[in-house]
Amino acid sequence: xxxxxxxxxxxxxxxxxxxxxxxxxxxxxxxxxxxxxxxxxxxxxxxxxxxxxxxxxxxxxxxxxxxxxxxxxxxxxxxxxxxxxxxxxxxxxxxxxxxxxxxxxxxxxxxxxxxxxxxxxxxxxxxxxxxxxxxxxxxxxxxxxxxxxxxxxxxxxxxxxx
Amino acid sequence: xxxxxxxxxxxxxxxxxxxxxxxxxxxxxxxxxxxxxxxxxxxxxxxxxxxxxxxxxxxxxxxxxxxxxxxxxxxxxxxxxxxxxxxxxxxxxxxxxxxxxxxxxxxxxxxxxxxxxxxxxxxxxxxxxxxxxxxxxxxxxxxxxxxxxxxxxxxxxxxxxx
Amino acid sequence: xxxxxxxxxxxxxxxxxxxxxxxxxxxxxxxxxxxxxxxxxxxxxxxxxxxxxxxxxxxxxxxxxxxxxxxxxxxxxxxxxxxxxxxxxxxxxxxxxxxxxxxxxxxxxxxxxxxxxxxxxxxxxxxxxxxxxxxxxxxxxxxxxxxxxxxxxxxxxxxxxx
Amino acid sequence: xxxxxxxxxxxxxxxxxxxxxxxxxxxxxxxxxxxxxxxxxxxxxxxxxxxxxxxxxxxxxxxxxxxxxxxxxxxxxxxxxxxxxxxxxxxxxxxxxxxxxxxxxxxxxxxxxxxxxxxxxxxxxxxxxxxxxxxxxxxxxxxxxxxxxxxxxxxxxxxxxx
Numbered sequence: 001x002x003x004x005x006x007x008x009x010x011x012x013x014x015x016x017x018x019x020x021x022x023x024x025x026x027x028x029x030x031x032x033x034x035x036x037x038x039x040x041x042x043x044x045x046x047x048x049x050x051x052x053x054x055x056x057x058x059x060x061x062x063x064x065x066x067x068x069x070x071x072x073x074x075x076x077x078x079x080x081x082x083x084x085x086x087x088x089x090x091x092x093x094x095x096x097x098x099x100x101x102x103x104x105x106x107x108x109x110x111x112x113x114x115x116x117x118x119x120x121x122x123x124x125x126x127x128x129x130x131x132x133x134x135x136x137x138x139x140x141x142x143x144x145x146x147x148x149x150x151x152x153x154x155x156x157x158x159x160x161x162x
Numbered sequence: 163x164x165x166x167x168x169x170x171x172x173x174x175x176x177x178x179x180x181x182x183x184x185x186x187x188x189x190x191x192x193x194x195x196x197x198x199x200x201x202x203x204x205x206x207x208x209x210x211x212x213x214x215x216x217x218x219x220x221x222x223x224x225x226x227x228x229x230x231x232x233x234x235x236x237x238x239x240x241x242x243x244x245x246x247x248x249x250x251x252x253x254x255x256x257x258x259x260x261x262x263x264x265x266x267x268x269x270x271x272x273x274x275x276x277x278x279x280x281x282x283x284x285x286x287x288x289x290x291x292x293x294x295x296x297x298x299x300x301x302x303x304x305x306x307x308x309x310x311x312x313x314x315x316x317x318x319x320x321x322x323x324x
Numbered sequence: 325x326x327x328x329x330x331x332x333x334x335x336x337x338x339x340x341x342x343x344x345x346x347x348x349x350x351x352x353x354x355x356x357x358x359x360x361x362x363x364x365x366x367x368x369x370x371x372x373x374x375x376x377x378x379x380x381x382x383x384x385x386x387x388x389x390x391x392x393x394x395x396x397x398x399x400x401x402x403x404x405x406x407x408x409x410x411x412x413x414x415x416x417x418x419x420x421x422x423x424x425x426x427x428x429x430x431x432x433x434x435x436x437x438x439x440x441x442x443x444x445x446x447x448x449x450x451x452x453x454x455x456x457x458x459x460x461x462x463x464x465x466x467x468x469x470x471x472x473x474x475x476x477x478x479x480x481x482x483x484x485x486x
Numbered sequence: 487x488x489x490x491x492x493x494x495x496x497x498x499x500x501x502x503x504x505x506x507x508x509x510x511x512x513x514x515x516x517x518x519x520x521x522x523x524x525x526x527x528x529x530x531x532x533x534x535x536x537x538x539x540x541x542x543x544x545x546x547x548x549x550x551x552x553x554x555x556x557x558x559x560x561x562x563x564x565x566x567x568x569x570x571x572x573x574x575x576x577x578x579x580x581x582x583x584x585x586x587x588x589x590x591x592x593x594x595x596x597x598x599x600x601x602x603x604x605x606x607x608x609x610x611x612x613x614x615x616x617x618x619x620x621x622x623x624x625x626x627x628x629x630x631x632x633x634x635x636x637x638x639x640x641x642x643x644x645x646x647x648x
Contacts, residue, residue: 018528019539020521023343024219024350025285026544030228031344034196035506042504053505054565057186058512066192070232079540123187180366181377181509182359182517188382188510197344204342215343216403220350241378348543349609354552358520381510390516394556447511 010143011048013040015083027076034071037101037113040085044099048089049137056122062134063122067096071113081105088143095119095127097138172305173210175202177245189238196233199263199275202247206261210251211299218284224296225284229258233275243267250305257281257289259300334467337367339407351400358395361425361437364409368423372413373461380446386458387446391420395437405429412467419443419451421462496629497534499526501569513562520557523587523599526571530585534575535623542608548620549608553582557599567591574629581605581613583624 015036023029028036045064046052056062077083084104091098096118103111121128130138177198185191190198207226208214218224239245246266253260258280265273283290292300339360347353352360369388370376380386401407408428415422420442427435445452454462501522509515514522531550532538542548563569570590577584582604589597607614616624 016525016529018525019347019543020353020355020524020528022348022540024216024346024348025225025227025287026348026540027227029344030231031193031197031200034231035193038193038506039502039504042506043502052565054186054508054512057505063187065187065189065235065238067235068233069192069196069235071230073227073229073231076227079538125187178363178367180363181381182362182366182515184378184510185505186508186510186512188378191506193506200344201340201342204344205340214403216346216350219343241376348540349549349551349611351551354555355517355521355524358555359517362517378510387511389511389513389559389562391559392557393516393520393559395554397551397553397555400551449511 010086010088011044013043013047013085013087015039015085017077017079017081017083019079022079025076027078030073033073033077033103033111034069036077036083036085036103037069037071037111037115038066040087040101040103041099041115041117044087044089048141049134056134058122060131060134061122062131063120063125064117065120065125066115067118068116069113070115071111073111075105075108075110077103077105077110083110089138089141090114090143092138092142095130172248172250173206175205175209175247175249177201177247179239179241179243179245181241184241187238189240192235195235195239195265195273196231198239198245198247198265199231199233199273199277200228202249202263202265203261203277203279206249206251210249210303211296218296220284222293222296223284224293225282225287226279227282227287228277229280230278231275232277233273235273237267237270237272239265239267239272245272251300251303252276252305254300254304257292334410334412335368335372337364337371337409337411339363339409341401341403341405341407343403346403349400351402354397357397357401357427357435358393360401360407360409360427361393361395361435361439362390364411364425364427365423365439365441368411368413372465373458380458382446384455384458385446386455387444387449388441389444389449390439391442392440393437394439395435397435399429399432399434401427401429401434407434413462413465414438414467416462416466419454496572496574497530499529499533499571499573501525501571503563503565503567503569505565508565511562513564516559519559519563519589519597520555522563522569522571522589523555523557523597523601524552526573526587526589527585527601527603530573530575534627535620542620544608546617546620547608548617549606549611550603551606551611552601553604554602555599556601557597559597561591561594561596563589563591563596569596575624575627576600576629578624578628581616 017028021028021032042052051060053064056064086102088100090100096116098116101113119130179190183190183194204214213222215226218226248264250262251259252262258278260278263275281292341352345352345356366376375384377388380388410426412424413421414424420440422440425437443454503514507514507518528538537546539550542550572588574586575583576586582602584602587599605616
């Protein structure tokens with residue numbers, strides 16, 4: 001995904017898909033796929049930035065509400081394999097982040113999505129300056145430009161690594 | 163939403179938002195908002211087309227997997243009011259439907275989304291001809307063109323009422 | 325359920341069961357049945373006591389954590405019918421309530437459960453005196469003794485109406 | 487849990503608890519705790535018996551509907567630690583299993599529950615003979631008698647190891 005010299009490998013969060021996640025079509029329900037992608041992003045915050053949404057909101061005073069999500073579903077997800085969710089920070093704005101999530105089973109792309117979170121002061125969700133240490137970690141986590149889902153170049157570049 | 167003479171009023175599905183739907187920010191969790199929109203679409207099938215996904219898949223042999231979803235979150239959803247989800251069939255393709263969902267509390271827009279479902283033969287999800295009676299109901303349920311979320315005109319028009 | 329002269333009719337909360345609640349066995353997943361029963365209890369607080377858990381915790385400072393639940397599953401729940409959940413306050417203790425929930429579809433008993441909630445000061449969950457107006461409403465909501473699920477008499481009687 | 491010479495160590499399933507699992511009290515919602523325990527049992531089937539519910543139902547024709555669950559909630563579950571769910575087969579009946587689940591964070595018991603699953607022919611849920619290889623694995627997985635949650639001895643002993 002990122003061949004820049006010195007770039008970190010992509011973050012991958014593995015999810016156990018179970019019987020209770022599946023609908024009568026014997027595949028994971030669409031609502032569960034959205035929840036899986038969100039869980040993967042929460043895990044990305046924990047592992048890459050150092051605090052999951054719970055700690056970020058409660059301990060650090062950084063609120064992280066979603067303002068947008070889009071998902072394309074390409075192939076069914078089933079309990080027969082673990083679901084590998086690759087998460088990447090695509091764009092860092094002044095008060096938001098755009099993250100990409102790609103879910104794969106056995107290497108096959110099952111879904112791809114993009115999610116935008118506002119970064120606001122918690123718990124009142126007022127505009128604020130992102131704490132400097134969080135900002136620094138976010139900056140270094142932005143991946144190099146990649147083609148977006150439909151082939152267009154991502155428009156925004158603020159906060160990207162050179 | 164639709165001022166065409168003789169047009170049906172929009173379908174609205176009401177959802178009780180509860181404690182268990184909320185996260186520590188005291189608002190409904192993003193994953194629950196996606197589930198609410200999906201529930202509203204399932205209810206739309208039941209009330210407008212005459213069979214929910216369960217009956218459509220199991221009784222009628224019409225599979226309804228999602229291929230796309232996009233949601234914009236505008237205002238928090240809380241248990242203080244019922245959530246009114248307006249669902250409209252925006253486009254009817256040869257083997258898919260595009261539905262719009264707008265969630266409101268006390269009249270205020272909380273989220274707006276668009277969802278695309280493929281219509282395939284169940285349970286094997288092969289391409290097929292949509293049963294004529296289902297197709298007829300879908301045709302008469304398509305709403306007149308409306309501006310899409312970001313102001314662009316919807317590109318596809320197949321299946322629209324004149 | 326209660327033939328005492330002047331007794332209120334039982335509270336019934338209706339739930340729409342959908343495709344997303346069902347598992348590959350084409351019936352509502354066990355985890356969803358537990359969630360349904362909890363939703364019914366939340367609705368009972370709202371309609372019978374005057375504030376749901378959200379308002380009780382946040383507006384009134386009354387925390388309501390569960391300390392026990394037991395459920396017997398008698399018959400499958402499907403999307404073919406609405407689920408009628410009858411909720412009754414079986415016992416009012418000094419700092420807890422025991423509620424019974426019976427879920428029925430088309431009159432047939434699908435599940436029966438008992439749930440115990442502690443009543444503590446929110447948000448710190450310290451022991452406290454239940455606010456008098458809440459206590460009064462709880463007292464008047466306790467149903468007359470009924471045989472418990474397995475035919476034994478309920479042991480505790482504190483707070484019961486004569 | 488089982489000091490019989492040669493006994494297997496207890497099976498433990500680890501769960502990542504996240505923001506979306508928590509309610510406004512900042513702890514995992516009761517309904518999610520029930521779902522966690524069920525997920526742990528599904529994982530137990532996969533790791534100890536060799537097939538999770540999905541494979542057991544779909545590939546092996548063994549239906550596994552729950553007929554009973556009981557849970558005691560002892561201490562709040564939060565995202566600050568992984569949730570370790572210990573699962574043990576407490577009793578093997580002619581057409582059912584009773585499993586115990588204990589959820590711990592940092593060694594502290596958060597909840598303990600018992601769950602009974604019927605074992606029936608899938609997908610029609612008729613009574614049948616449990617396939618011999620499944621039965622053999624279940625027999626060898628039964629743990630030695632342990633005091634039940636409330637100190638009473640488990641009544642049934644059919645299928646227990648000597």
